[in-house]
Amino acid sequence: MADPLPVTSREECELIAKRAMAMLDTPDASVNVSVYSDSVGTLRWARNQPLASGDSTNLMVQLNVRLATGHSGLALTNRIDEASLRTAVQNARDQAAIATVAVPSFPRQAPAYARVQMLSEPALRLDMPARSALARPMALVCRGRSLVSSGFLSVTAHSLFVTNSFGVSAYNASTRCEYSVTVRDAAGSASGWAGHSHDDWTKIDVAAINERAIQKCVDSAHPVAIEPGRYTTILEPEAVGQLMYFVIRAAQRRDAEEGNPPFGQTPSGPSKIGMRMLDARISVTSDPTDPDAQYTPFNWNGTRYRRVPWFEKGVLTSLAYGPQDAEKYGDNEGLEGPLPPAFRMTGGTASIADMIKATSRGVLVTHFTPPVETDGLSLSVTGNTRDGLWLIENGAISKPIKNLRFNDSPLFAFNNVEHLGEPVRVYGSSAEQGACSIVAPPVTVLDFNFTSLSDAV
Amino acid sequence: MTQTRRAFLHTTSRAAAAVAIHQRVPGFVSRYLDPRSGDPDAALPALAAKALDAARAAGAAYADIRFSLAQRQGVHIRGAGIVAAPFSMVEAAVGVRVLVDGVWGFVAGVVWSDDEVVRLARSAVAQAKAVDWGLGTRVDLTPAPVVNGRWTTPIQRDPLEVSTEEIIAHVTDAHQVAITTAGSALQDVSTSIGAQRADKTFASTEGSFTQQRQYMMFWGGGGSVVSVHSADRTSAAAASALDIWPMSGGYELLGAAKLKEQMPAMVDQAKRGLNAKPGDVGRFDVVLDARSTASLLAMTVGRPTQLDRVLGTEANATGTSFLAPPEAILGTFHLGTPALTITGDRTTPRGAATVGWDDEGVAPEAFTLVDHGVVTDYQTGREQPAELARYYRSHQRPTRSHGCGTADSARHVVMNHTPNLTMHPGSGGTLESLLHGIVDGYAFLGASVTVDQQSLNGQSLGAEATYRIRNGKLAEPASHMSLLFRTPELWHAVQGVGSAAGAVGVGSFDFKGQPNQGNIFTVTAVPTRLTNMRVANLGRKL
Numbered sequence: 001m002a003d004p005l006p007v008t009s010r011e012e013c014e015l016i017a018k019r020a021m022a023m024l025d026t027p028d029a030s031v032n033v034s035v036y037s038d039s040v041g042t043l044r045w046a047r048n049q050p051l052a053s054g055d056s057t058n059l060m061v062q063l064n065v066r067l068a069t070g071h072s073g074l075a076l077t078n079r080i081d082e083a084s085l086r087t088a089v090q091n092a093r094d095q096a097a098i099a100t101v102a103v104p105s106f107p108r109q110a111p112a113y114a115r116v117q118m119l120s121e122p123a124l125r126l127d128m129p130a131r132s133a134l135a136r137p138m139a140l141v142c143r144g145r146s147l148v149s150s151g152f153l154s155v156t157a158h159s160l161f162v163t164n165s166f167g168v169s170a171y172n173a174s175t176r177c178e179y180s181v182t183v184r185d186a187a188g189s190a191s192g193w194a195g196h197s198h199d200d201w202t203k204i205d206v207a208a209i210n211e212r213a214i215q216k217c218v219d220s221a222h223p224v225a226i227e228p229g230r231y232t233t234i235l236e237p238e239a240v241g242q243l244m245y246f247v248i249r250a251a252q253r254r255d256a257e258e259g260n261p262p263f264g265q266t267p268s269g270p271s272k273i274g275m276r277m278l279d280a281r282i283s284v285t286s287d288p289t290d291p292d293a294q295y296t297p298f299n300w301n302g303t304r305y306r307r308v309p310w311f312e313k314g315v316l317t318s319l320a321y322g323p324q325d326a327e328k329y330g331d332n333e334g335l336e337g338p339l340p341p342a343f344r345m346t347g348g349t350a351s352i353a354d355m356i357k358a359t360s361r362g363v364l365v366t367h368f369t370p371p372v373e374t375d376g377l378s379l380s381v382t383g384n385t386r387d388g389l390w391l392i393e394n395g396a397i398s399k400p401i402k403n404l405r406f407n408d409s410p411l412f413a414f415n416n417v418e419h420l421g422e423p424v425r426v427y428g429s430s431a432e433q434g435a436c437s438i439v440a441p442p443v444t445v446l447d448f449n450f451t452s453l454s455d456a457v
Numbered sequence: 458m459t460q461t462r463r464a465f466l467h468t469t470s471r472a473a474a475a476v477a478i479h480q481r482v483p484g485f486v487s488r489y490l491d492p493r494s495g496d497p498d499a500a501l502p503a504l505a506a507k508a509l510d511a512a513r514a515a516g517a518a519y520a521d522i523r524f525s526l527a528q529r530q531g532v533h534i535r536g537a538g539i540v541a542a543p544f545s546m547v548e549a550a551v552g553v554r555v556l557v558d559g560v561w562g563f564v565a566g567v568v569w570s571d572d573e574v575v576r577l578a579r580s581a582v583a584q585a586k587a588v589d590w591g592l593g594t595r596v597d598l599t600p601a602p603v604v605n606g607r608w609t610t611p612i613q614r615d616p617l618e619v620s621t622e623e624i625i626a627h628v629t630d631a632h633q634v635a636i637t638t639a640g641s642a643l644q645d646v647s648t649s650i651g652a653q654r655a656d657k658t659f660a661s662t663e664g665s666f667t668q669q670r671q672y673m674m675f676w677g678g679g680g681s682v683v684s685v686h687s688a689d690r691t692s693a694a695a696a697s698a699l700d701i702w703p704m705s706g707g708y709e710l711l712g713a714a715k716l717k718e719q720m721p722a723m724v725d726q727a728k729r730g731l732n733a734k735p736g737d738v739g740r741f742d743v744v745l746d747a748r749s750t751a752s753l754l755a756m757t758v759g760r761p762t763q764l765d766r767v768l769g770t771e772a773n774a775t776g777t778s779f780l781a782p783p784e785a786i787l788g789t790f791h792l793g794t795p796a797l798t799i800t801g802d803r804t805t806p807r808g809a810a811t812v813g814w815d816d817e818g819v820a821p822e823a824f825t826l827v828d829h830g831v832v833t834d835y836q837t838g839r840e841q842p843a844e845l846a847r848y849y850r851s852h853q854r855p856t857r858s859h860g861c862g863t864a865d866s867a868r869h870v871v872m873n874h875t876p877n878l879t880m881h882p883g884s885g886g887t888l889e890s891l892l893h894g895i896v897d898g899y900a901f902l903g904a905s906v907t908v909d910q911q912s913l914n915g916q917s918l919g920a921e922a923t924y925r926i927r928n929g930k931l932a933e934p935a936s937h938m939s940l941l942f943r944t945p946e947l948w949h950a951v952q953g954v955g956s957a958a959g960a961v962g963v964g965s966f967d968f969k970g971q972p973n974q975g976n977i978f979t980v981t982a983v984p985t986r987l988t989n990m991r992v993a994n995l996g997r998k999l
Contacts, residue, residue, distance in 0.1 A: 139590065193773075380995060
């Protein structure tokens with residue numbers, strides 16, 4: 001068996017950091033060193049055959065030098081021999097000398113970081129033969145049924161180590177596992193998709209994902225066109241996560257208190273904290289210890305991530321701020337969520353089948369092309385449905401329909417909710433939104449705005 | 458995997474610690490600490506040979522190795538000289554790609570050393586063997602000439618040798634114009650810029666060896682923006698500098714961007730934007746400036762003519778293409794009017810995709826994607842054009858890579874990425890002359906375009922400015938207007954194509970793949986006029 005994915009140990013990171021810190025000879029300067037590494041193992045395939053894919057490793061060191069004036073500069077390098085590190089330290093110091101904005105000191109005391117366990121041993125052992133053994137049967141099944149499968153299996157081992165001149169240090173190792181598959185018919189007239197991600201490989205049910213993607217493709221044969229317009233729409237959890245992403249990304253306190261919508265009110269008034277902005281059944285929280293949406297409990301500056309209750313029962317409860325604004329908001333440390341976002345959105349207990357039964361006329365959505373923002377003030381976004389779209393009539397799926405483009409805002413959609421189902425961890429990975437860790441429910445939204453027909457498959 | 462603290466604390470000297478960890482911990486960091494690595498750049502030909510020999514010895518019929526070293530600097534300047542977050546970055550990578558019985562293997566890392574490149578080569582072969590599914594399909598690499606040489610982006614001044622102080626002074630000088638011109642209406646003026654020097658080495662078992670030094674300048678997040686607010690501060694509007702970047706070239710590109718000269722127009726446009734109100738919706742004749750046209754081209758022609766999308770290998774990521782299957786499209790499908798001719802290349806001076814060779818060692822050639830409205834070719838690397846061999850033969854054209862095999866670093870696999878695109882100009886004159894004869898229409902300036910997973914249905918968004926056209930002239934500004942379209946109808950609706958004098962090279966960015974990778978390219982476009990287009994209003998109040 002090939003070597004497991006390597007994980008950079010805390011000791012290795014400390015060695016690198018100490019080496020770099022010893023090179024800073026500017027008096028009264030402090031430095032924050034972050035050592036980030038990832039080892040990625042992938043298998044990508046399409047048209048039922050493997051594509052060029054494999055393993056890669058990287059290790060990045062970020063040096064943040066802060067002078068006595070409070071000005072700081074950054075240098076990043078993934079070459080850690082003596083000469084390269086020395087150059088990077090000098091660059092960071094030189095950049096700091098140019099900056100004119102003072103930043104707060106690096107933490108002088110280690111905060112109590114949340115304890116997380118994000119390293120999955122089975123993930124580390126998923127070498128190429130093992131990945132191949134998972135993907136090949138799916139390709140064979142699809143070939144046998146004249147279907148075309150394309151998929152992606154990825155396991156990544158991350159580690160992040162942070163330390164500074166004051167002796168504060170933190171380390172976390174984690175894995176992220178992803179599996180997604182798209183199944184199309186031979187004519188390219190039907191497409192189904194399913195996917196899942198988690199830090200724990202044992203939570204990824206490859207067989208179930210394969211079956212769901214095949215079924216969605218088969219159930220999408222011969223779609224008919226319906227008129228664009230506003231429809232009662234059941235958004236599967238994947239689509240819900242894609243929309244709620246925009247709400248969490250925009251939830252910044254300073255921006256709001258400068259009077260900017262969507263979370264600000266007047267030119268110089270307070271934010272909308274305390275106001276109900278979503279359906280009262282919806283709470284959204286980022287918590288590094290959430291077993292289905294964990295994240296490293298500190299950032300590259302060593303500031304800790306605390307639990308952030310964004311919305312509680314629909315009421316806007318928190319907006320993010322960095323350590324430099326903490327005092328202004330009556331706090332002694334920053335309140336931030338991770339990037340890419342990780343959060344849990346509550347729902348209800350219904351199954352999607354229940355929600356379909358409760359719908360007299362509507363549309364069922366699998367997911368969207370990653371939406372793009374059209375208006376930051378209302379968080380309006382646009383995207384296209386793909387990989388499975390059906391008409392619901394009289395409590396049952398009646399026929400597959402052609403894809404539609406939508407223009408709507410999660411702040412409208414999640415304020416116009418009929419039913420919510422049971423939340424699940426979604427795939428949550430795209431170039432536009434990054435590798436998110438999202439738990440979201442299926443949601444029945446009233447009057448979701450589909451603005452044009454798309455005959456894309 | 459992890460050492461215990463006690464074991465670590467027993468070692469005293471750093472060298473001893475390095476050796477101890479190297480021996481006891483299988484983490485890959487230990488490979489960095491090899492004191493024998495020496496000067497990595499001088500050793501590249503020998504390193505490449507070692508890797509390729511190891512790949513062949515392990516059973517590869519073909520192998521290539523890429524080394525990339527990117528050095529990047531950036532800075533964000535606000536107002537009269539507030540400087541935040543200056544940064545520099547050095548990123549090295551090395552990747553080995555092999556073909557074993559027609560199956561790919563790929564492994565990448567960071568360290569340029571003998572042991573590492575041999576490890577990568579052997580591991581890549583093992584990976585290929587592990588994914589030989591025995592289903593009969595084999596990669597058929599299109600032949601390419603053996604090449605040897607060096608190439609550097611033509612530059613006047615290395616941007617990484619220019620002091621950040623000089624850059625800040627240049628930008629601050631431009632900002633001063635905005636500060637003076639906008640007066641009390643100014644909310645903010647900020648510019649975020651960066652420069653990169655990337656050294657790329659390619660070697661293959663076919664005997665090719667190329668070394669390139671590629672320079673570029675790019676905007677950081679947000680670019681260069683002026684924002685103004687109304688007197689009562691209830692509304693704000695912004696305008697940004699012409700987005701010609703990213704672009705390949707040196708520090709002279711900063712002067713060429715003419716930031717200072719643009720500031721008065723940016724302030725003026727932003728101020729006019731304060732008065733923008735939602736406009737009427739319906740069907741209108743529409744004029745697009747060169748930037749808007751470029752975005753349309755990138756999304757509705759650049760994307761769907763990537764051969765891998767056409768053939769379906771990007772299906773699980775960003776999508777496929779409506780310009781499929783090849784036999785129904787090539788030489789046959791009328792994408793638009795005869796006024797539409799679009800070519801691809803990687804040699805345009807200052808083009809963001811301009812290189813000496815692509816990342817498969819192929820010297821790029823210009824090629825025609827759309828010829829007087831008809832789709833005649835796709836973007837090709839070496840991996841897939843063999844599937845179009847019959848079409849090429851029947852048109853007496855060679856089956857070859859056009860040089861579009863690209864990766865954003867040696868860490869990622871080579872894919873079809875969009876090259877520079879050029880829309881051939883027409884005789885419609887300037888944007889102003891394209892307005893003539895339009896009684897009631899809209900002009901979209903600096904709009905972006907988003908499309909669906911096959912590039913078939915799309916809409917515009919985020920226009921810098923949208924104006925109502927009345928009686929052949931730009932009239933009142935309109936807010937949140939959007940052009941809705943279906944790609945073939947759009948390009949058939951072209952009624953006027955601007956003249957060459959109005960051509961602008963627009964820096965463009967796109968991404969694809971799993972893991973995701975980015976790509977930069979320049980789209981040279983002219984203003985265009987379209988008839989009877991659907992215009993909607995996307996503004997919503999919370």
